[in-house]
Amino acid sequence: MTTTHDSDVRADSALSLSGVLASALPHDLGTAQGPTRYTVPAVFSRRPQPREIELLHGEGTRQRLSEAGYSDVELHVSDRRLLITNTNLVDLKAGLAHLVGTILHDISAQAARERTDRSDELEAQGLVEEERLESLRKAAAEIHFD
Template sequence: MTTIQDSVVRADSALSLSGVLASGLPHDLGTAQGPTRYTVPAVFSRRPEPREVELLHGEAMKKRLADAGYSDVELQISDRRLLITNTNLVDLKAGLAHLVGVILRDISAQAAQERTHRNDELEALGLVEEERLESLRKAAADIHFD
């Protein structure tokens, strides 16, 4: 049974990939007719948050891949899968998988930092609002109709 605390822990965990979905690879892979470059589906450890999706699809990630020598590779999200396009298992094993893992950790960290900052701002605004309401209550309590 999943508890609320388990859900919170999973949502706060870093986005990562648990592995390649072999059944999603081209059916003719490894044959003479098989493609040399294709889309490799990998399974996320959890569903990506909207901000993580936004960051992953951003220009900074495309530039990061290009700077590392993978200008033709794209990262696309499909539900709980990361589709790594225009690549192959050899490229992934030779370093692309490590780069993708680092990118996902960085995205998770940035999204978590933004979420924490936003929560801190909301908490501060809540305190200001509570102080304002308390001031109004005191001002109202000082009024007497004698």
């Protein structure tokens, strides 16, 4: 019998976040000594693929955050976590979480399109190569040494 674990989720499923990892928030959060801005760790729905990480760390993400008023916020991937730096729970609740979710959705869709395009290209190259080899076989078969 085959079982599926959350780490085995298909790579073509959309990358998303399942929630904030509250146990990894600053221990003094909510106290007078607690920080006003900090890193909020969120858990991915699956392990991000290398291309998704590249896009997430890219200039496009920084630009989208900046244009939305979050120029100090950065997104960093750490294994199955997204580290959202220089923010807080209030900012996330007020709209940053929605923006991050949209960014992840767009990145996931772009990476999927790129995979499909590469697959189609490789398939087309394979067909061309098959035709070339078949042409060579036919040409070779026409050679007779009588």
